[in-house]
Amino acid sequence: MEEKDLEKNEQEEITEEIVNDAEQELVTEEEKEEQQSDNKEVQQLKDENDELQNRLLRVQAEYDNFRKRTKKEKEADLKYKSQSIVTELLPVLDNFERALQVEIEDKAAKGVVEGLEIVYRQLKTVLESEGVEAIETDGQIFDPTLHQAVIQVEEEGYESNQIVETMQKGYQLKGRVIRPAMVKVNQ
Structure with missing residues (x-):
């Protein structure tokens, strides 16, 4: 009986290892999918941030040009x-x-x-x-x-x-x- 118990224990251990490996593979694949999803979100946020930075720079440049043009017009008016x-x-x-x-x-x-x-x-x-x-x-x-x-x-x-x-x-x-x-x- 001991042999049967040993064999049964070995089978249970092997089964347990197989189940653990399968669970780990599932967790790894889920983590990969989650990571890919997170990477997509991060990239999307980076793209939005870059777009907002560019818009901000354009608005600042337009404002500087407006300020300079207004200053020149005032100087010309005074002159x-x-x-x-x-x-x-x-x-x-x-x-x-x-x-x-x-x-x-x-x-x-x-x-x-x-x-x-x-x-x-x-x-x-x-x-x-x-x-x-x-x-x-x-x-x-x-x-x-x-x-x-x-x-x-x-x-x-x-x-x-x-x-x-x-x-x-x-x-x-x-x-x-x-x-x-x-x-x-x-x-």
């Missing part, structure tokens, strides 16, 4: 804030210059002209302090960004496209043309 008033004052400046070109013999009228000259110089000083400059024309070569050709003539002593005469002064405000100079140009 050229006086353009509208300057544009309206240019005809006044032109009229002062025309009035001062008149030759007067009368002493009383000369006093008035001297007063006009003082007001003209003050107006010119104020405009210059705001960044207004007259566009150079005398002897210059015609530049369509600065000059407006009103008449073309053929005169000796001038090169082709050289300005012969200024019909109306042109002005720039801090480098921006606010009124081109009207000129007579040699062909």
